[in-house]
Amino acid sequence: MVNNKPSEKHKQQFPSARGIRRACSKELYRTVKRLKVWISPEQIKAAEELYVKKVMLNLPFIVEHGSNRKALSDWFDEQVGPDIAPLWNVELETLNHAFRDAFGG
Numbered sequence: 001m002v003n004n005k006p007s008e009k010h011k012q013q014f015p016s017a018r019g020i021r022r023a024c025s026k027e028l029y030r031t032v033k034r035l036k037v038w039i040s041p042e043q044i045k046a047a048e049e050l051y052v053k054k055v056m057l058n059l060p061f062i063v064e065h066g067s068n069r070k071a072l073s074d075w076f077d078e079q080v081g082p083d084i085a086p087l088w089n090v091e092l093e094t095l096n097h098a099f100r101d102a103f104g105g
């Protein structure tokens with residue numbers, strides 16, 4: 001009998017809060033670089049706090065789709081991008097394209 005469930009050893013573990021904050025910070029930093037506009041440190045900090053909060057609230061989905069960058073980029077486009085775009089005074093479509101380019105989705 002073949003068991004198609006992944007073993008406990010290979011299951012994705014939930015990341016620590018520090019790991020989440022660092023990953024979100026890196027992803028937004030790479031996104032800002034691709035936007036090629038100046039964004040103040042205060043705006044970046046506010047966006048990081050918002051992004052980390054959204055990631056924490058949707059952690060089961062993010063861990064489940066951890067290896068699917070396209071699904072995670074789609075999630076960013078729907079859940080996070082609309083909140084960060086006005087904060088950074090950029091177009092939503094431009095922000096989503098820059099995030100996808102930086103994130104690899």
